[in-house]
Structure formats: structure tokens, C-alpha cells
Amino acid sequence: MGGLVGTILAGAILAAAAHGMTSAARAEGALAVGTSGNFAKDGFAVGGAINKATKQDAIDQALATCRKYEGAPKMAEICRIVATFRRECFAINFDPKPGTPGVGWAVGRDKATAEERALAACQTTAGAARRKFCKLEQSFCDTHE
Numbered sequence: 001m002g003g004l005v006g007t008i009l010a011g012a013i014l015a016a017a018a019h020g021m022t023s024a025a026r027a028e029g030a031l032a033v034g035t036s037g038n039f040a041k042d043g044f045a046v047g048g049a050i051n052k053a054t055k056q057d058a059i060d061q062a063l064a065t066c067r068k069y070e071g072a073p074k075m076a077e078i079c080r081i082v083a084t085f086r087r088e089c090f091a092i093n094f095d096p097k098p099g100t101p102g103v104g105w106a107v108g109r110d111k112a113t114a115e116e117r118a119l120a121a122c123q124t125t126a127g128a129a130r131r132k133f134c135k136l137e138q139s140f141c142d143t144h145e
Contacts, residue, residue, distance in 0.1 A: 026051040029142035030058035031090045031105060032066035034079035039094075039125060040101040043072035045079055048090050050142040055084055083107045091118035091139035095130050102126025102134045111139050 029052065034045035047065025052058035059081055066079035083090070085107050091114035095102030104121025108114035115136055122134035 026053045027087050027142055028052045028055045028058040029085045029088065029090065029107075030055070030062035030081055031083045031085075031107060032059075032062040032079045033082045033105060034066055034069070034072070034075035034077065035103075036075065036078075038101075039103045040099050043075055044103055045069035045072050045076040046092055046105065047079065048092075048138075048140060050090075050140050055086075058084060085142060087143045089114040089139060089141040091115040092137045093118040093122035093134045094137055095122065095126050095133045096135065097130070097133060100126065100130050100133070102130050104134065111141055115139050 029048070029050040032047045036042045045066050046069070047062045047067070049058040049061035049065065052061060062081060063079055067076050069076040082105070088107050088109055089111045090105065090107045091111070093104045102122045102125050104118045104123070104125060106114050106117030106121060108117055118139075119134055119136070123131040126134055
């Protein structure tokens with residue numbers, strides 16, 4: 001597996017691993033994204049962190065995960081934090097066809113809200129012809145639900 005789909009799945013695996021190694025007392029999260037704004041041409045990199053002891057730990061993990069993306073190395077170099085949160089969820093949607101512009105991410109009070117917002121963002125960037133192809137790639141909550 002290569003390209004955008006492979007890098008997104010790698011991020012999902014890293015986020016899931018981080019989720020499984022934390023205790024219930026931790027509840028800080030962050031989301032990092034690397035993008036030029038031209039998703040179709042340049043792709044994007046993303047990294048999330050949940051259930052960290054401190055906001056800084058969440059930021060550090062999200063940036064580290066984002067910067068490990070291999071499918072869009074130039075975008076991984078420019079990762080930045082787009083959200084920090086506590087006891088909320090994040091979701092990422094994208095159009096899996098290479099060279100398409102549909103990408104969306106969001107934070108919400110629960111999984112359903114984050115997923116709905118990320119889908120709406122993806123559909124907006126995808127445009128009329130590709131909006132129906134946006135699909136949920138990952139969502140995680142900064143709580144032990």
C-alpha cells in the first residue's frame with residue numbers, strides 16, 4: 001500500500017497504538033496537519049494524539065506522528081497544530097482516489113459530531129463531482145468511552 005491511503009492508515013495505526021497505551025486519567029488531545037492547501041497536487045499529512053497527560057504531550061505526539069508521513073514528505077515537513085482539545089473527539093475524512101481534492105478534519109464533543117464535521121469539510125473541498133466519495137478514515141476520542 002502506498003501513497004495517500006497508506007500514509008493515512010499508518011497514522012491511524014499510530015493513533016490507535018497511542019490510545020491503547022494510556023490511562024483513563026489522561027485527557028489532552030491535539031491534531032496536526034501538513035498541507036499546502038492543494039490536496040490534489042501535494043496530498044497532506046496528519047497526526048493525532050489523545051489521552052495525553054498534558055497539552056504539550058498531546059502537541060508533541062500529534063506533530064511527531066504527522067511528521068512521520070512518508071506519502072507526502074513535503075507536507076510532513078510543514079505539519080502544524082490545527083487543534084488542541086480535552087475530552088473531545090477528532091475525525092478525518094478523505095476521497096481515497098489519488099489526485100483528488102477531498103480532505104476534511106474536525107474536532108467535536110463526541111465521535112458523531114467530529115465525523116459529521118469532517119465529512120462536511122471533505123465534501124466542501126471535494127467539489128460537486130467527488131463529494132460522494134469522501135469517507136471516514138479515522139476517528140478517536142480523548143476519553144475512554
